[in-house]
Amino acid sequence: xxxxxxxxxxxxxxxxxxxxxxxxxxxxxxxxxxxxxxxxxxxxxxxxxxxxxxxxxxxxxxxxxxxxxxxxxxxxxxxxxxxxxxxxxxxxxxxxxxxxxxxxxxxxxxxxxxxxxxxxxxxxxxxxxxxxxxxxxxxxxxxxxxxxxxxxxxxxxxxxxxxxxxxxxxxxxxxxxxxxxxxxxxxxxxxxxxxxxxxxxxxxxxxxxxxxxxxxxxxxxxxxxxxxxxxxxxxxxxxxxxxxxx
Amino acid sequence: xxxxxxxxxxxxxxxxxxxxxxxxxxxxxxxxxxxxxxxxxxxxxxxxxxxxxxxxxxxxxxxxxxxxxxxxxxxxxxxxxxxxxxxxxxxxxxxxxxxxxxxxxxxxxxxxxxxxxxxxxxxxxxxxxxxxxxxxxxxxxxxxxxxxxxxxxxxxxxxxxxxxxxxxxxxxxxxxxxxxxxxxxxxxxxxxxxxxxxxxxxxxxxxxxxxxxxxxxxxxxxxxxxxxxxxxxxxxxxxxxxxxxxxxxxxxxxxxxxxxxxxxxxxxxxxx
Ligand SMILES: Nc1ncnc2c1ncn2[C@@H]1O[C@H](COP(=O)(O)OP(=O)(O)OP(=O)(O)O)[C@@H](O)[C@H]1O
Ligand SMILES: [Mg+2]
Numbered sequence: 001x002x003x004x005x006x007x008x009x010x011x012x013x014x015x016x017x018x019x020x021x022x023x024x025x026x027x028x029x030x031x032x033x034x035x036x037x038x039x040x041x042x043x044x045x046x047x048x049x050x051x052x053x054x055x056x057x058x059x060x061x062x063x064x065x066x067x068x069x070x071x072x073x074x075x076x077x078x079x080x081x082x083x084x085x086x087x088x089x090x091x092x093x094x095x096x097x098x099x100x101x102x103x104x105x106x107x108x109x110x111x112x113x114x115x116x117x118x119x120x121x122x123x124x125x126x127x128x129x130x131x132x133x134x135x136x137x138x139x140x141x142x143x144x145x146x147x148x149x150x151x152x153x154x155x156x157x158x159x160x161x162x163x164x165x166x167x168x169x170x171x172x173x174x175x176x177x178x179x180x181x182x183x184x185x186x187x188x189x190x191x192x193x194x195x196x197x198x199x200x201x202x203x204x205x206x207x208x209x210x211x212x213x214x215x216x217x218x219x220x221x222x223x224x225x226x227x228x229x230x231x232x233x234x235x236x237x238x239x240x241x242x243x244x245x246x
Numbered sequence: 247x248x249x250x251x252x253x254x255x256x257x258x259x260x261x262x263x264x265x266x267x268x269x270x271x272x273x274x275x276x277x278x279x280x281x282x283x284x285x286x287x288x289x290x291x292x293x294x295x296x297x298x299x300x301x302x303x304x305x306x307x308x309x310x311x312x313x314x315x316x317x318x319x320x321x322x323x324x325x326x327x328x329x330x331x332x333x334x335x336x337x338x339x340x341x342x343x344x345x346x347x348x349x350x351x352x353x354x355x356x357x358x359x360x361x362x363x364x365x366x367x368x369x370x371x372x373x374x375x376x377x378x379x380x381x382x383x384x385x386x387x388x389x390x391x392x393x394x395x396x397x398x399x400x401x402x403x404x405x406x407x408x409x410x411x412x413x414x415x416x417x418x419x420x421x422x423x424x425x426x427x428x429x430x431x432x433x434x435x436x437x438x439x440x441x442x443x444x445x446x447x448x449x450x451x452x453x454x455x456x457x458x459x460x461x462x463x464x465x466x467x468x469x470x471x472x473x474x475x476x477x478x479x480x481x482x483x484x485x486x487x488x489x490x491x492x493x494x495x496x497x498x499x500x501x502x503x504x505x506x507x508x509x510x511x512x513x514x515x516x517x518x
Contacts, residue, residue, distance in 0.1 A: 006264030056261045121262075169302040170327045173319050174394050175346030182345065189335030 004121045010053040017127035018134050019228040023235050024119050031111045036104050038242040046114045055121050063117040071106045078102030125154040163194055249276040254308035256294050268294040270456040281433045283447030290453040292436045296404045300325040312402055324400030328407050330391035334379035343394045360397045368393040368423050385416025404434045441481040444502055465500035
């Protein structure tokens with residue numbers, strides 16, 4: 001999800017990161033409160049968004065893969081623990097209600113991830129960080145630290161994935177299979193080693209440039225553009241449509 | 247053993263707005279038993295090409311064959327990545343070097359034999375096998391990583407900046423080992439150090455933004471580079487020889503060995 005940022009100049013790319021973050025929160029609320037038919041509209045809309053920012057559906061769906069087990073667990077819990085009209089004669093579970101409730105909940109999570117993917121795909125880590133910083137301002141230094149930490153983590157993560165790629169390849173070239181416990185250690189130990197070294201270098205370089213957590217490090221201010229207001233407008237329309245018509 | 251690369255294209259993140267065309271329809275033929283130097287600026291696609299030849303990644307388009315076979319990592323081709331000394335993780339160097347080989351299904355005797363012979367090749371003391379990889383110095387570890395790839399007995403070996411961030415002594419040893427083993431196996435040598443590449447390789451190719459801008463013999467390369475940049479990036483020795491040659495001295499501008507150069511200059515001075 002996080003490593004997905006792809007540079008571009010689509011409408012979604014050009015939206016102010018603050019608008020996108022705020023809308024993301026808004027859309028999450030909508031996903032949380034919409035009825036099942038409304039979820040269908042939201043699904044259609046996210047596919048449309050993916051089209052406009054030229055994110056292929058395959059990549060969009062790839063973002064769901066790491067969460068697969070989570071979905072299965074949620075679904076099964078609901079199927080097994082919701083009582084109601086039994087699907088099979090004589091067995092208390094699974095019940096029809098359980099299957100429905102489980103599916104709808106899984107769909108809500110899927111939507112949440114799909115929308116987040118669109119946001120991370122169209123917003124650079126530094127843009128996201130700036131938006132976070134902006135909204136955390138009321139928290140003072142603590143907010144700044146929080147934003148700085150997440151921002152730093154987010155910039156380091158894509159590198160981590162690339163590193164993981166290289167290490168896997170290098171170990172395969174030495175005869176290790178990327179499977180099993182051995183394959184796992186062969187990947188994780190070098191990955192940790194390299195990451196620690198990188199973090200160490202980063203903190204050294206911050207220190208050598210007189211970084212102190214007490215100060216503010218974000219100076220640029222941008223005013224919102226017309227498209228940001230248009231984005232909010234589209235969101236309002238979406239809310240009205242989903243809450244009143246579906 | 248020749249490597250044929252035809253119309254090879256590789257695009258990262260294809261189909262998205264952030265796609266990067268790392269290689270653009272390149273053609274190359276790399277002959278058997280040579281050291282083939284690959285040079286080019288940062289981000290010109292060298293490592294991408296290396297990964298593709300090593301069969302560790304599927305190209306977006308085009309074809310690579312090694313002796314008419316597709317590349318298969320650990321079988322017909324081996325690769326040493328940048329900074330390979332980070333890839334050790336076992337308690338002792340011995341276990342690290344052997345378990346990969348055991349993993350790939352070799353018998354124990356065979357593995358021991360291979361480890362010992364490749365350590366000899368790399369000029370390393372067998373005693374370091376009992377030490378922890380985390381306690382060895384970088385140069386030794388780099389050579390050990392090299393040996394551990396060599397032990398897979400690849401017929402094509404790709405070295406991606408094998409001497410980067412090494413001290414001059416370790417670098418010299420690395421180059422010596424490369425020269426020593428070449429002939430038996432085909433080596434593709436990637437480096438930003440022109441002097442080194444020119445020293446070790448008989449053939450070279452230059453990549454620029456995913457395109458091959460030159461491919462040919464070492465002396466062909468020296469001529470090409472002299473014409474292209476006035477030899478600005480060439481090793482000092484080549485620059486001196488070119489300069490003398492242009493001023494009418496009877497010397498071969500393509501000599502790369504200091505002794506030969508001195509001898510030629512002496513002869514040409516005697517003649518005049
Ligand atoms: N895993 C990857 N994902 C996306 N883009 C990549 C990836 N690896 C390389 N690239 C990009 O592909 C292009 C070629 O990179 P490559 O690493 O092959 O160059 P290089 O010639 O090896 O450079 P260097 O001299 O820095 O090692 C660069 O623009 C790089 O940013
Ligand atoms: Mg490289």
